[in-house]
Amino acid sequence: MKYLQQFSQFISILLLFACNLHAQDTDYYQLKSEYLSLKNSDPRISKEKEWVNLAKRLERFYFEHGSNKDSVEALYNAVIAYEEIYKATSDKTMLNTAITLLTRLYRDHPHHELADDALIRLGNAYLYGYGSKTLAERAYSKVIDEYPDSDMYPVALAKLKQHGERKERQTEVKAKLKYGNLHQVPVVVIDPGHGGEDTGARGKYGLLEKDVVLDIALKIKKMAEKQNNFSVKLTRTSDVFVPLVERANIANDFEASIFLSLHVNSLTKGKTTGIETYYLDNTKDKASQRLAAIENQAGLFLQKTPDLNFILSDLIQRAKLPDSILLAKTIHTTLVKGMAQKWGGQKDLGIKKAPFYLLVGAHMPCILLELYFINNPKDEERLSQENFRMDIAKEIVKGIEKYFLKVTYEKH
Ligand SMILES: [Zn+2]
Incomplete structure (x- = not known):
């Protein structure tokens, strides 16, 4: 009898859990009023779990209800909730989720009345959360360029005046004067993988993938600036979280000629060394898919949305594969x-094809480099050497120059 009682208790707990798990919010106004009352009753976020739960429900409402006006507002409120939790707890994953959702909002709903507000919030998140002026300026500038009649225009202008990176702008003006048109020099976007809380792979002695690839990317940019054969833009210039979807957006906005994503490989079992180069393709090769699954982690929930297929067909139409x-x-x-x-x-280790989420949204030839293996102590030691990184950067610059020569030769 006692067992039966325990068993029925167990079942009811299980049912309760299952119900909670599948509870679906169908009424936005009900959800919104729950959110507002929590905001009023607990402004200091002492009930963190309740806040996280409500933020998740708001986020899920958006993904389950498509792109109507209410669901975009739900998305925006989810962002505010995640930001509030971040401010109270300093938990960076909350900030990163807010950044990812804001990027999603302005990209997928540019005509929604909250799109310009989302860009201001995105700029603030990069500026105050990560101290990244470059990414903040990018968000504020979008308000100036794309929403000139918006009530956020003066806000964006003030932010740019206060925090904008003048240096970057002046060099662009100089380049324009020199070449007549900025785009006569091909733009190369270099994407140092990972960043912020997303450290990428870690070596036995503590070397982090995100630091190695950022340093190599900065070296490439510096060399390219001296040689002036092409201009380099980076998806991040500091240790900051950048959503995968935003990395491809950056490349598209700069109308880049090519896109290179830099990574360091790692094996959970066994040791090897060497360089692997990937280009985008929907492959069935299992090893490539396993690697793609690891690299895609930072944008996991985005992959589940149907627009992946749309972007993919768009990319195939543009015939960038050759x-x-x-x-x-x-x-x-x-x-x-x-x-x-x-x-x-x-x-x-050769050239391979893989279905990287990151590469899907970019409208130009794009590749991903896996530079050696951080789990191999010898590779880790070399990757921490200045000379070794410098040589990798030099050879990549040479490779880019050769590619542009080949393309010019073949097309004329
Ligand atoms: Zn990586």
Whole structure:
């Protein structure tokens, strides 16, 4: 009997749990009033769990109800809730979720009345959460360029005057004067993978993928600026979280000619070394898919949305695949040969195709480089050396130059 009682208790707890798990909010006004009353009764976020739960319900309401006016407002309120939780707890994952959702809002609902507000919030999140002036300026500038009649226009203008990176703008003006048109020099977007809370892979002695790739990207930018054959834009210039979808947006906004994402490989079992280069494709190769699953983690929930298929077909229509393969081959062979000359025998892991989420949204030839293995102590030691990183950067710059020569030669 006692067992039966316990068993029925167990079942009722299980049912309660299951019901909670599948509870679906169908009425936005009900949900909104719950949210507002929590906001009024607990402005200091002492009931953190309740706040997180409500933020998640608001977020889920959006993803379950498509893009009507209410659901976009629910998304916006989810953002505010995540921001409030971040302010009270300093939990960066809350801020990162807010950043991802804001990026989603302005990209997918540019005509919604909250799109300009979302951009201001996005700028503030980058500025005050990460101290990233570049990404903040990008968000504020979008209000200036795309919403000139908005009530947020003066706010954006004031923010830019106060925090804008004048230096960047002046060099762009100079480049315009020199070349007549900025886009006569091809723009290369370099994407240092990961950033912020998303550290990427970690070596045995503590070296982090996010730091290695940022340093190499900054070196590439510096070299390219001296040589002036192409201009380099980075998706991040500091240790900041940037949603995957925003990385492709940045490349599209700059009308980049090519897009290179930098990563460091890692194996959970066994040791190997070498460079792998990927271009986007829907492959069935299991090893590639496993790697793609790891790299895609930072944008996991975005993948589940149907627009992935849409963007993919868009990309295929643009027929960038041959250019992506040419780019992959040119950079890969230059890099492997160059590093072999300077550092001895190199294991060539080859050029592969994989369905990286990151590369799907970009409308230009794009590749992803996996530079050595951080879980291999010898690779980790080399990757922490200034000279080694410098040589990787040099060979990538050479590879990019060779690619542009080939493209010009083939097209004229
Ligand atoms: Zn990575």
